Each structure stands twice: as C-alpha cells, then as structure tokens.
Amino acid sequence: MTQTVGDFLLERLRLWGVQRVFGYPGDGINGIVGAFGRSENDPAFVQVRHEEMAAFMACAHAKFTGETGVCLATSGPGAIHLLNGLYDAKADHQPVVAIVGQQKRASLGGDFQQEVDLHALFKDVAHEYVQEIVTPAQARHVIDRAFRIAHDQRAVTCIIVPNDVQDLPAVDVPPRVHGTVRSGAIRDGVRLPPRHIVPSDAELDAAAEVLNSGNRVAMLVGAGALGAGARVIEVANRLEAGVAKALLGKGVIPDTLPWVTGAIGLLGTQPSWALMNECDTLLMIGSGFPYAEFLPEEGQARGVQIDIDPRMLSLRYPMEIAMVGDARATLEALLPRLHVRQNDDWRQRIQEQVARWWRVMDRRAASDAQPINPQRVFRELSHQLPDNAIVTADSGTAANWYARDVQLRDGMMGSLSGGLASMGAAMPYALAAKMAHPSRVVVALEGDGAMQMNGINELITLSTMWQTWEDPRLAVLVLNNGDLNEVTWEQRAQEGDPRFAVSQSLPPFDYAAYARQLGLVGIRVEDPADLSAAWHEAFTADRPVVLDVVTDPNVPPIPPHMTMEMLRNYTGALLRGDSEAVGVARSSMRETWETIASRWEK
Secondary structure, rough: OEEEHHHHHHHHHHHHHOOOEEEOOOOOOHHHHHHHHHOOOOOOOEOOHHHHHHHHHHHHHHHHHOOOOEEEEEEHHHHHHHHHHHHHHOOOOOEEEEEEEOOHHHHHOOOOOOOOOOOHHOOOEEEEEEEOOOOOOOOHHHHHHHHHHHHHHOEEEEEEEEEHHOOOOOOOOOOOOOOOOOOOOOOOOOOOOOOOOOOOOOHHHHHHHHHHOOOEEEEEEHHOOOOOOOHHHHHHHHHHOOEEEOOHHHHOOOEEEEEOEEOOOOOHHHHHHHHHHHOOOOEEEEEOOHHHHHOOOOOOOOEEEEEEOHHOOOOEEEEOEEEOOOHHHHHHHHHHHHOOOOOOOOHHHHHHHHHHHHHHHHHHHHHOOOOOHHHHHHHHHHHOOOOOEEEEEEOOOOHHHHHHHHHOOOEEEEOOOOOOOOOOOOOHHHHHHHHHHOOOOOEEEEEEEHHHHHHHHHHHHHHHHHHHOOOOEEEEEEOOOOOOOHHHHHHHHHOOOOOOHHHEEEEOOOHHHHHHHHOOEEEOOOHHHHHHHHHHOOOOOOEEEEEEEEOOOOOOOOOOOOOOHHHHHHHHHHHHOOHHHHHHHHHHHHHHHHHHHHHOOO
C-alpha cells in the first residue's frame, strides 16, 4: 500500500522518539487514526474520555519525562476541547505538540459543518508555531519544526492537517526545486538534549559577589530547577541559606531537609514567609512564582536570578544580577566562586522555625473535626508514601494540603496545574505519570469538585489499562466534603461574603462504590481512626484504589500571613449569616491554638 500523509506523520513521530499519543478519534482525523491501525499502534494511541484530558496528559508527560508530549483531536469541537489542557502546558512552560484535523480544503471558507478557524483558535496558546499542512511535500518540515520549537522554547505548538490531505500519497523527500523546504529530524531513539546555557564569567563573578556579601541568604526554587537538586543543595549549604519552593518546584529537593522551608505564597508555610521577610539576599532559580507580595520588600534584599527564559528575568523582584542559564549548569559554574560560611546563626534560626512548623502541622492534623480533618489525611499519606512515589494534586484545598502537609523525599516527583491552576488536572496527570513510569507508585489527590468534573470519567480510563502496568498501584484520594471548598474560603476571606450554598454545594456521590463497579478497589473512610489502615491497603493492593474520605469542609486553609483586610472580610462573612459560621469559628480557633501551643514545645 502506498504510504499516506497519515502514515508519514506517525513515522515522523517515531523518529522524534514519541512513544504515545493522547487523543480521541473523530472523522476529522480518520486518515491519521487509520494510520495508527496500520502501524501496529506504534506510537501507542491512548484513548481518553475527553480531549481536554488528552492535552492534560500530554502536559503531564512532558513534566514527568522531560520529553515533548503529543495530543491528537479531530476538527471543530475536538480541537476546541484541547484548549484548557494546552493552556496548562503553556502556563507551566511545557513542550507539547497538538495535532488537529480540519475539514477538506475545498470546503474551507464555506461555513461547512465543524469548520473552525483553527489558526485563530490556536494562535495564542500555540503562538510560537501554528501551521497547516496543505500539501504532502510540506509535512516533513512542519512536523520537524513543531517538535524543535516546542522543545527549544518549552512551548505549545500546533499542526493542522485537513482530512483530505491525510489520505494523499506521502512525499518522503521534497523535490529539489525553488520554493520547497527540506528539514531533518533526530535519529531514531535519540532524545533532544536539554538547552545547555551558562552565563558569562563576568555575570557569574558579579552574582558571586552579591551572594558572598549577604549575611541572610534566601533561595527560591521552581520547576526550572528540577534536575538540579544536588547543585541546589550544595549552593544552599555553602551559603548557609534557607530554601523555599514554588509549588512546581516541590520535587527539586526533599522536604525533609531541616532548612527547607517548604511552599511559598497563599498555600505556603510560615517559615517561608519569615525567610523572605528577614533575608538580605535572594537567589531565585527557575521560578516564575507570581505573588510578589510574598517575596522580600523592594530594596530589602539584593537579588540574583537564574532562568532559562530571559522573559522571566526581574519580573517578580528587581534583581541586581539576572542571568540567562540552565539551572544545573549555571549552579555548577557558580559553586567554585562561592565562599564557604561557618558559624552562621541564620541557618540555625531557619531550622528552628522549620522544626516548629512541622510541630504545628502535626498538631493541626491531630485536631478534632467533623468527621475527619483533611490535614490528617495528608499527614498520614506523607508518613506512608512509598519510595520513589509520584504525587499529583488538583487545584483547590487539595493543593493547600499537598503544599503544606506532604513531605516529598529524595527521588519522589510531584506536580499539579501551576500557572493555570485548573481544576481537573490530577487524574489525567496521574495516568500520564503511570504510563511513563509503570513501575512507580502514583497518587492522585482530588477534591470532590474536581472528581465530579472529570475524575470519575478518567477512572474508566484507569480501569482499562492498569493490568498492563508493571506495578498496578495507583491511589486516588477524594476529599469528600460536599463543597467547592477553595472557592468557599476565597469568598469569605477575599470578598467578605458568606458561603453561597447554591453555587458551592455538590451532589452526593459514592466514589468508592463507583470504583468497585469498575473493578477497582473502593474504600470509604468516615472515621479518622481508619485512615492509617486505608492508606496501607492502598499501597499494598493488587490494583488501583479509590479512597473516598469524608472530610470536614470547615477546617480553614490558613495562609502564612493574614492581612487586616482578609481578617475583616473573614469575620464579616461569618457574621453575615454564613450557614457554617459556628463550625468555621470553632475550627479556626483550634488552628490558631495549635500554632500558639507549638511555640511552647521543644
């Protein structure tokens, strides 16, 4: 059979090392889907329940492998469905190639069924490269450029393929004539190397001068420092610095190190807040952390920043030295220039604050709630996480407790929708992580809102594939509190409005029973005394497990710093007829008391 453009597309994906494509079929991509059948499913086609999940999975694949993720959707509605997951990749600077179908070329511009202006649709999310293949000779360089640009720019790119083009005879080598382009791909099985950029000696010397002059050095690491953890630790120890972490950088270094202050920002810790407010020098590595109010006050600290993207330099804080460079390579070049400190009480103060914070977390988790304190769920998870586990978290209060209560150890990975903070990412992230690392235990942390949004649908996907994994363990936690809890707390603290039940209440659903119906293990937990055994069963089961944990929606996710405006709003909301005012007030008093009591402990 003559090779078609659809066949050529998959052949080119194989050259680029693509092992799986996340997607959903439709008549706009019939020619490509047919090519999958002829290719003996190489690369593998992963059928999801909704195209948005395909894009989330492609983003997660990039995060957990360092490779370029690929998603596939039909024309019109299928292409539109991809957008949220693609914006997640864009916001978190992940390389993803989206391949979408289009109606026949002759119909374009004729208001045909499912005809959408795909160039206009994708021009923002994939602005680095959106191109349509209108002739077979064009396919080679369009595919190659989409992958090269996605990798180099850590961006989303988009390939549009009209469905009649997909069935045309392929052109393997474009003719050597004026007006043609001939590109090249990497060799089969060879991954593109990471960008290796190191600042000049003059920049490194200037940065070292700033860092060596500081007496109270704070470091902030983000996703750009993943893979550079050993060098981050060396630099921190040489500078006697404390290290705070943006959420996407949670896996850079272990949370168990005594001078790691943990998350920063609204979901952050008190030690991170103190670190930024007391430092005289700030070293930021690979982070686009957005909330500038949680960084030092302008003029308080001298700043040094390292980022691979020059557009992110001096964006959150006016840096004295802002360097474009790969985190690991730059830190390696910087290390010999840094002085070794001795007898520095700054590090000791940080460690005391961190130790006190973990006492606060333990006391808060042990506080009574109706029926289960969500913090206790996450602290128990933290104690039982298997080595090398991968943790995904959804947006909402699940992200709060993940950020503060879960301690990732050396070798573990974790991620969530960072810049976009989209609901519904934890389940597709977990599935993509498990497909990429089938021998590792994966945990998805979900609120019941995200679970009802799309998580229960992707449990169907989970039920169809777990038997193929080397290690079948994947635990899905559902915080079952019947409330869109994060928004409820935001209404109280940011707007001063009481809980609006019509918008916040969720219909009851038996997640554990649904899991059992799909052939998975379903565990419903209504008593805090059963939590330890439930997590143990999840991590020793012979198949994926859904933990349906009934938690108290009135346990407040208290930020590390409450402004007077937030306190006034919060108090006003409770006084203006909040239906949960009594429970909220009681829980808030408990949280505050545990914070105070921990200061008296040694």
